[in-house]
Amino acid sequence: MLKKFKNIISKTDYFFLKKFGSYKSLKILENIKEAQKLFASLNEIGEESKVRFVGGCVRKALQGEQVDDIDLATLHNPDEVKKRLVENNIKVFDTGLAHGTVTAILGEKKFEITTLRKDLSTDGRHAKIEHTLDWREDASRRDFTINAIYSDIEGRIFDPFNGSSDLKNGVIKFIGSPEERIQEDYLRILRYFRFFNHYSTKEHETEVLSSIKKNINGLNKISNERIFSEIKKIFKNNLGLKFFLNQHTKEIVQKIFPQLRYDERLKKINSLIPKIKNEFDSDLILATLIVDESNEFEYVCHKYKTSKNIQDRFKNISINFEKIKNKDFYQENNIKKLIYFNGRKEVKDLFLFSLTINRKIKNFDIEKLFKFINNCKIPKFPISGEYLKERGYKTGKELGKRLKFLEEQWIKNNFILDKKNIK
Secondary structure (H helix, E strand, O other), rough: OOHHHHHHHHHHHHHHHHHHHOOOHHHHHHHHHHHHHHHHHHHHOOOOOOEEEHOOOOOHHHHOOOOOOEEEEEEHHHHHHHHHHHHHHOOHHHEEEEHHEEEEEEEHHHHEEEOOOOEEEEEOEEEEEOOOOOHHHHHOOOOEEEHHEEOOOOEEEEEEOHHHHHHHHHOOOOOOOHHHHHHHHHHHHHHHHHHHHHOOOOOOOOOHHHHHHEEEEEEHOOOOOHHHHHHHOHHHHHHHHHHOHHHHHHHEEEEEHHOOOOOOOHHHHOOOOOOHHHHHHHHHHHHHHHOOOOOOOOHHHHHHOOHHHHHHHHHHHHHHHOHHOHHHHHHHHHHHHHHHHHHHHHHHHHHHHHHHOOHHHHHHOHHHHHHOOOOOOOOOOOOHHHHOOOOOOOOOOHHHHHHHHHHHHHHHOOOOOOOHHOO
């Protein structure tokens, strides 16, 4: 009877949500089978939910975006969470016990589960916390209203600061005082710009910009790795391409990250057709803003402790900076050679970057060139050392020299080998 009554309530709730709000998109979360098992493990039948989706996954679901990371908030303390999950054969790991967080893994999905908490004190980087049983108290310590929206597994919303309304209306609002929120964690300055770029349809509020300018030096307390990670997120999926269009944003961000000095190149990216524009990932956009013919990119990579992959991509562009200004770079024969020597991804980076600095590129069929790069078959040198030894060459320097000579002739002849050169 209780279960039947509960189902009636759920259907009624969903009817009103579907009719009067945008919450029907929360079905994205409700239909995650792994989440259903996890919620069943942490909830008691017939009682109010003791675990809820929170933060980015709810925000993205409401916006119809792809949900990747899934964060959950719960009334249970970490030990109780672990106990219940283990009893239900769910893998669980201690990943942030100091903050009350454990990680559950079901199949391919990862869930960060954090006990409700409140801040006792903060220093701009870290917070001393204690657990609470008050959902609103947990919401009060979060940064923006759009990140303080909770949902249970049946799509019922707990939204104490009207974040869903702000999200719908394109408003990025700090919870409480902007200055207090920023001083709790100075990285929120960059987070504000990221969410503003993505969701806002309004102008910056004067109070917010004033608080950011007043506290901008607090970012010196934040590790360079965290700053760089946040900068990358800003430019993910081309969301940062309008970042420098607003003069207030531009001045503040370039004060934080003065190496982002070639912002005029972003206009070139914005002018590209969507098919080409969407090929610019966050790392390549950063390269567009940073890299030139000098080796100054090395300082950026060292300071922000970037991955080797980013270092290699920046270096590839820097050492070829002058070459991509030459019209011969865009000849199909040359592109084919570059792919052979460097790899397809590296050549795509050079080609895409060149669109932002080379005025002559407009004389070429960009789509045709890009299609050629994507579809070009990487040739394989048809001659081996064994092949030459069968023809009388002995193992050693002479064989190596002959092999290298033949490869050079093969490349020079557009990857066609004249058999008369093989003696």
